[in-house]
Amino acid sequence: MIAEEQRAWAYLSRVTEPPCPQLGALVDECGPVRAAELVRRGEVPDRLRDVTAARRDLDCAAADLELLARRGGRLITADDEEWPQLAFTGFGATAMRDRPRGSVPLVLWAVGPARLDEVAWRSAAIVGTRAATSYGEHVASDWAAALVEREVAVVSGGAYGIDGAAHRAALAGSGTTVAVLAGGIDVLYPAGHSALLHRIATSGLLVSEYPPGVRPARHRFLTRNRLVAAISGATVVVEAGLRSGAANTAAWAAAMGRVVCAVPGPVTSTASAGCHQLLRRGAELVTRPQEVLEIVGRMGELADDPQHPVSPLDDLSDVERTVYEALPGRGGATLGQIAVAAAMPAQQVLGPLTMLEIAGLIEQRDGQWRIARLQRKPTSGADRSV
Template identity: 45%
Template sequence: MPLTTRDERLARIALTRILEPGDDHTGRWLRDHGAPELLQRLTHDDAPLPGAGPKRLAGLRNRATTARPEADLRTAHATGARFIIPTDPEWPGQLRDLGDAQPIGLWVRGQPDLRIWALRSVALVGARACTEYGAHMAARLATGLAEHGWVVVSGGAYGIDGAAHRATLAAGGATTAILACGVDTPYPRGHTALLNRIAEQGLLLSELPPGDHPTAYRFIQRNRVIAALTRGTVVIEAAHRSGALTTARAAQRLGRHTMGVPGPATSSQSAGVHQLLRGEAGLVTDAAEVIELIGEMGQLAPQPQGPVIPRDLLTPHTDRVLAALPARDPATVHTIARDAATTPDDTIASLYELHSLGFVERHGDNWKLTRQTPRTDFSPNDNT
C-alpha cells in the first residue's frame, strides 16, 4: 500500500519524540530511509543504523515506546497548534539550508502562514540578564522594524528576547517566538502571558512535541532555527559565553547577515557583541541600518547628521566673513575683508545680511559679533 501524506506526517510526529533536534546523524537516517521506514526501524526492526552503537540504538528504541503521534496531534489541536513538514506549502524553504540538521517538522501555534512571515523576518537576540540600555535598544529596533513591516523573531526568553517581543506587539507588529520546549509549555513561566499573547497575535514555533521541556542542548539547537529562518540576526548585548552568540555564528555559517549593537567598551554584557563586530558582523544602531543590510537593494539608511543650525544656511562667502569677525573689539570693514579674503564692498553686503540675521552688531563704522553668536570655529581675530 503506498504511503500517504498522513503516514509521513504521523511518522515525523513520532520521530520528534524519539530524536533530538539538530542531530546530523539522525538527519542522514531520515534522508536515506524516509520518516516511515526510519520509524519502523526504531520501533520494530533489529536492523542496525549507521553511526548508532548498540547503547544509543537501545536508548532511541526505549524512547520510541513513548511515541503516540495521534495523541500528540490531538493535544496540539486542542491548543490551536498544527504540525507542518517539509512537503507542506507553509514550510519555509530557507530551512533546507540546514542540510541534515533541518527540523524533522515544526509545531506551529498561531494563525499566520509561517512561510510568508519568514520571507521578511529578522532575529533580535541577546542577553537574558540585560541592562536597561540593552532592553531600550531591543525595543527601539523592534519598534522600528515592526513599523517598516518586518517580522521580529526571537526566543521568548527574559531580557532582550522579551523586550523585542513586547515592543513589536506594542507597535502592532508581527513577532515569532521560537521555543526550546513544546508550544503548549510556556517557558520561562514568567512569560506565560507574553507567549500566549504572541500565539494570539503572531506565531510560536518549536521542533519539540507538546509537553516537552527545555534543556541546555535544546536551547543551542533552537538557535540554529532562528538563524536559518530569518534574513539576518542582530545581537543586542551578549557576554563572551552568551548563547546569543551561537545564533550569530549559525547565521554566519548559513551566509545570513550578522549584526551587532555596540555597547559601552567597559561592559561585560557587550563584550561578545564587540567581538562579533571585530569580525564580519555589521554595526547597527537603528532599524533603518538593519533594513539597509537585509532589505531590498536601494533601501538605504539616511545619512546621520547633526541638527541644522542657522549658520548652516549661510553661503560660503558670508560664512567666511562671519568667521573673520572678532568676538570682543569691533573691527573695520577693511580688516574683516582682509581676513575673509574678499573685497570691502562684498564684505559690507555680507555684514548687512549677517546683521539682519542677528549674527553681528555695528559700532559706528566698525563691526563685531553679537554675544548670542556661537563660535564654532577658530577666528584669527578672536582674542578670547
C-alpha cells in the same frame, strides 16, 4: 499535506535528536513516506541506523498530530509554502559545515497565526541574558516597541530577562513576536512565562523543531539558538555574559553570514561583557533602534535620516561660509580687511556680505562688518587654542 505524509513527517521528527543531516538526506532522496518505512525497518545506511535505533519503534505520530490540532497548530515542512526557504539558505554557508548540529531542521512544529516565511522576511532577534539589568530590560523593551511599530517582527527565545522584555513590548505594541522553543510546543518553558507564551501563540508564533512532550535541555537550547539566528535578518545582543546563550546565538548568526549587532553597556557591568567582546570581534555597534531598522529593511526602506545638530550656518554656500569665517570673533572689520582675510578680491566679498546681513548673521556699523550680537561664531581649531 495529505494525512499519510503528515504522519511520516511527525514520525521522522521524533526518531532521532534533531537536527540529523543523514535523515534529511534520506528524505530528500526518497520522500518522507518512503523514508519513514526504511527507518522503521532499519534499512538505512549504518550511520543513520545507529542514530535511529533507539527510537525507530517509537511511533507517536498520530497522538502528536492530534495534540497539535487541538492547539490550533500546524507542521511546517520544506514541502509547504510557509517554509522560510530564503532564510534557511544560511544553513548552507561555508562556516556552518564545520559546526555540529548546524544543519537545516527537518520539520517545525508551530502554533500561532503568524506565517513563518513572512516573519523571516522582515524580522530581528533581540536576545540577551536572563539576569538582565534594568538598563538592559529598558533597551530591549524600547527597541522591540520601535521595531514592531515599523512592522518588523521580534524573534527571541521566550526566556526570562531580555527575551521576556522584548516579547512583552512587542505584544504591547500589537506587533508580531516569535518565540523559538527548546522543547515541545506543549512544554512551555520557563514555567513562569507560560502566560506570556500563550499570548504569543494567540497573536504571533511559537515554533520548535522538537515534537510534543520533549523537555528542554541545555544542548537543546544551544541547538535552538541557530533557529533564532536563521529566521532573523539581524541578531541584536542587548546584554550578555562572556559565556551565554545570547553569545551562542550571535555565533550562529555570524556563521550564517547574518548581521550581528551589540548594544554597549557600562564597562563595569558583567552583563555587558559579552556585548563588548562581540564588538571587539567586529559586531555592529548599535545605540538606537533606527540603526537596526536600517539593517533589516530592504534597500534602506526602514532607515531614518540621521539627526544632526541644527546651526544657522547650515544653509550657507561655501563662499558665504568663507566670508563669514573671515570676520573677527570680536569687533568689526572693513571690506578690505575681510577681503584679505578671505583671500578674495574685494568686489567678490560684497555680495556674500550682503546675503549674510539679510540672513541676520552679520551687521554693518560705521563702515565695518561684524558678527551679529545674538549669533555665535563657530570656533575653529585655531580659535580654540589659547
